[in-house]
Amino acid sequence: MSRIGKLPVQLPEKVTVNVNADNLVTVKGPLGELSQQVDSSISIEVKETEIIVSRVSDEKEPRSKHGLYRSLISNMVIGVSEGFEKQQELVGVGYKAECTGQMLDLALGYSHNILFELPPEINVEVKSEKRGNSTIVLKSIDKQLLGHVAAKIRSFRPPEPYKGKGIKFVGEELRRKAGKSAKV
Numbered sequence: 001m002s003r004i005g006k007l008p009v010q011l012p013e014k015v016t017v018n019v020n021a022d023n024l025v026t027v028k029g030p031l032g033e034l035s036q037q038v039d040s041s042i043s044i045e046v047k048e049t050e051i052i053v054s055r056v057s058d059e060k061e062p063r064s065k066h067g068l069y070r071s072l073i074s075n076m077v078i079g080v081s082e083g084f085e086k087q088q089e090l091v092g093v094g095y096k097a098e099c100t101g102q103m104l105d106l107a108l109g110y111s112h113n114i115l116f117e118l119p120p121e122i123n124v125e126v127k128s129e130k131r132g133n134s135t136i137v138l139k140s141i142d143k144q145l146l147g148h149v150a151a152k153i154r155s156f157r158p159p160e161p162y163k164g165k166g167i168k169f170v171g172e173e174l175r176r177k178a179g180k181s182a183k184v
Contacts, residue, residue: 005066008050009074012081017046025073029080032141036076042069051077079141086150090134092165095157097126097134104136108157108167116156122149135170 011017015029023038038044041062045052053070055062078084090097096107104124106114118124118138122145125137136153140146150169159166161177168174 003067005053005055005070007070008052009070009077011049011051011077015077015081017051017077019044019046025076027073027076027080029077029141031080031083034076034080034142036069036072038069038073039065042066044069044073075143079143083139083141084143084146086138086146087170088136088138088150088153088167089170090136090167091159092157092163095134095165095167096128097136099124099126104153106153106156109165114156116153118149119145121145136167 012029015027018026018028020026023040023042023044024035025038025044026033026035039062041056041059042065043054043056045054051073053066053073055066090106090108092109094107094109098105102118102120102122102124104116104118104126106116108114121140121142123139125139127135127137138146138150138153140149154167154169157166159168159174161175162179164174164176
């Protein structure tokens with residue numbers, strides 16, 4: 001049995017879960033509502049304070065999906081109750097970010113600014129400190145969408161290994177290279 005899949009998902013207060021006949025799981029909480037279609041080989045049982053995810057048969061495909069769907073449901077429960085947050089730091093001279101509504105304006109050392117429109121499910125905040133790096137704070141209830149958008153923003157200017165300039169996640173350790181060595 002899957003180690004992750006056999007763990008029950010604990011339901012916090014104010015979070016409700018509904019499962020349709022065609023395995024559509026809908027989770028409602030104080031921050032919003034999320035839904036996920038679950039494969040028919042996985043059965044979901046909702047008790048008072050927990051959700052139990054189990055598989056119908058012991059074949060290879062249901063075994064491979066057991067832990068996946070348990071994690072997806074767990075992320076939905078955490079998302080609607082607490083939410084998720086990712087922070088990215090712009091490292092480099094002249095690297096700036098500004099946001100107006102759902103439009104993110106990035107100055108990353110190119111000849112032009114990059115305009116990136118964010119989905120409506122994501123809240124963005126830009127923190128700029130004097131003589132410091134700008135920080136982009138992304139918040140959402142959907143963990144998959146948040147990770148996808150954060151990876152897309154990072155792809156505009158990934159951190160380079162010599163000086164570390166680029167867009168990096170806060171707290172991320174970068175592998176640095178030594179550069180050229182002088183002749184002796």
